Amino acid sequence: MSAEKTMAKETVKTKNMNDLVALCKRRGFVFQSADIYGGLQGVYDYGPLGVELKNNLKAAWWRAMVYERDDVEGLDAAILSNKSVLRYSGHEATFADPMVDCRDCKSRWRADHIKNGRCEKCGSKNLTDPRPFNMMFKTTVGPVVDEESYAYLRPETAQGIFTNFRNVLDSTSRKLPFGIAQIGKAFRNEITPRNFIFRVREFEQMELEFFVEPGTDDEWHKKWVEARIQWWRQQGLASDNLVAYHQTAEELSHYSKATVDILYRFPHGLEELEGIANRTDFDLGSHSKNQDELGLKAKVMENKDSTSKLTVRDLEANKEFVPFVIEPSAGVDRGVLAVITEAYTEEVLENGNIRVVLKIKPHLAPIKAAVIPLARNNEALVHKAESIKRTLQSLGVGRILLENTGNIGKSYRKHDEVGTPICVTVDFETMTESENKPAGEETVTVRDRDTMKQERISISALPEYVRKYFC
């Protein structure tokens, strides 16, 4: 088999959203939802490789936040939300962005996205004053549709954690400090969805609510900001592209005492990837009955509907108190976009050709290894490749793909573009005796995505070789 021209130098081209969108569509990462009907604005579907990448990113988060700690439990709460939850959380009254309408072309914009007082679509200055627009999706539940039968699609996963606080506490006997982690869909009727999967109307969040004693909250807030930046680095994001931004008092959400946003250098600019908020005792307090007895720092309104006090007991003082909450809240879709942005690389090869390669961390790669028989019509090669695929698949490192196209060059190009760390090629030397290998040994060629270096190894050594890539 002829070796590739492995000399390559990275281009210094700035990352460009169009290149990423084109790659995502071409290779099956992300599609516009319902595109055969013209799409649905701000809604995307994840294709065969996108779902793998997304699952890998969520699994990495779950491992770090739940399995590798001893102070966090998991949860999967419902998306359909009782309206009282979102009334007492303050979302009915305050979960709104100011928007303006263009009187000329009838388009609608977020007031803080408007530049120079002009409509982005037609350039008109004939705009309405800003007014609040509630971003929650309403729906009805049950067979009767009336004033009272409405519910919401949750705008954040957090509220399901707060309303289950007592259930988790009672069923696990946890003591402070401890956290509850959840990954799931959230919905916001964004006025202006934009920048591909960065701002969408249906997205996924990875949220932790970490409950602490009041007074220790500032310290825990700091710790979580550091831990979360560190985690994003482990997902391959460069330190230079990550910035911790402390929100100003005017920018804080209604529930927050302090919020640090982790910003990432996306192709469209430096923007929020994750927010880490000190939500104080706001939410647990708001969802508790008889709030006046609890000495809360903040509350939205007296709660007449809750049947529970979301408190813990201070045994020394012999009284109930409401824990404070630190919330690291990250977007899965923004995470996927950040990982792809960081990994996307174009290299000029020795022969002048451009190689597109996704230098994604192996644990996030949608396909861990491709097994390629050199000729698709050769039964012996294909058989051997199938058997190698089965062996590698059983290692449990993720998806192993049998790539039976018969075109080795094309296969390498494809697997570079989708970030497959290793290609295993079964060729005519595999089963024949040759001076390159010990007698009786069957060998294959393995090719490394980043260096394009190829080496011949025996099939019996392959599982260990592959396992090492992903540990």
Ligand code: ATP
């Ligand atoms: P932004 O200011 O960009 O609208 P936010 O501050 O409202 O975001 P949070 O309420 O803090 O966002 O939500 C936590 C995380 O959820 C964000 O850091 C982001 O990663 C993700 N997220 C929020 N809104 C969207 C959206 N419309 N599309 C994709 N991800 C989102």
